[in-house]
Amino acid sequence: MDTRQAEYAIAVAEELNFTRAARRVFAVQSTVSAGVRALEKELGADIFDRDQGGVRLTAAGEEIIPRLREFLDAGTRALTAADPQGSLRGELRVGVFANFGPFDLPRIIGDFHHAHPLVDLRLRSSPIGSAGFAEDVSRGRLDVALFGLPATAAPGLTMHPLATSTFVALLPTDHARAGDRHVPIAALADERFIDTPAGFGNRTVLDAALGRHGIVRDIATEIGETGLIPSFVAAGLGVAILPEMFAGDVPGVVKVPLDVQIGWELTAITRPQPTAAASAFVARLVPPA
Known part of the structure; x- marks a missing residue:
């Protein structure tokens, strides 16, 4: 399985749009479409339904996309293991608020960047705050996000308490x-x-x-x-x-x-099995016991 094809499919799943997915992975749309088609052929299953109404994950696609994320994360972890310095790699997408309260978030993020320069760090906001972040982490558009809602508003996600x-x-x-x-x-x-x-x-x-x-x-x-x-x-x-x-x-x-x-409780949310970079970032956020 080609890692680039997996990246294309994940981008399409998160954007539900081939044009936006192509822009995100720095490829032309025809290349992304062809890569996804080749991956579907290799897997023997359609990942997406495509029609005039847009792009949607199939039932098989709902099962395949999480496995593709694990596949890419395994590759990143292998590169880290092979590195004599054990340097973290991969992309890390973090959802942040405009106001950080008692946290010196710019310093925390800066320290993380200097400690892990091979991690491609991307910061994102949400026009609807925590509600949008829960959806983004669930769908894989974000790896970590600050969160100000109860756990019931983030089913299936892991909560990391930060402050009350x-x-x-x-x-x-x-x-x-x-x-x-x-x-x-x-x-x-x-x-x-x-x-x-x-x-x-x-x-x-x-x-x-x-x-x-x-x-x-x-x-x-x-x-x-x-x-x-x-x-x-x-x-x-x-x-x-x-x-x-x-x-x-x-x-x-x-x-x-x-x-x-x-x-009111401020937490960080991740998927149940976060990437190595996400785990390292959360460790910097969570105050010492």
Whole structure:
């Protein structure tokens, strides 16, 4: 079996589009199509259904693609084993947030790159946050991703705990509740809120917790970068409730604990059998016990 053909098939499976797959593997579309056809002939099974509606994995393809990933990873591990220095190789695709909270993620990534220069490191974001990352890791488009949703939102994936935080209210300094030791969540029910878009882990967890108290918020402003939310609160555009690790210290904003404790956990997610590069990267993320 040709490794390049396996790379083509995996790219098509993840993109569900031959043109995008070809662009990703730096080949022309005809070469990718021919390579996938040759692989299907060798395997004696169609990996994809192709019609005017697009490209879809067949039932056989759903079984074959994970095996092709294992095939490529085995080749990478063999090269690492043969290297006297044991240098890691291969591609590593990581899903990251725009705001890193207490993590010096650029330094962690930089240290990993310097320690493993033969790993082709690719960083990706998701317009729908953790929900998108779960799909991307499940489908193999990412190897590792930061994740802010409960484990039930990532079935079949492995969770690597990184940090926990408690939600706090962010209020303008002139807000009537700014001087309270604790603010009742019911007292904020009618406020105009600033939050991340739907699908982001912190918003999903908070909405579920508030829903259990019968509270449905008016999200007046959605901001894709969590770190900017306190500045919008300072500008008087509304209030916010965020994990304290993302709340920051912004002039004109006070952090007030809620009257109920709502917890949030930051994890990294991988497939159950991550590549060697993914395992090494997660080891750098996970804080020492």
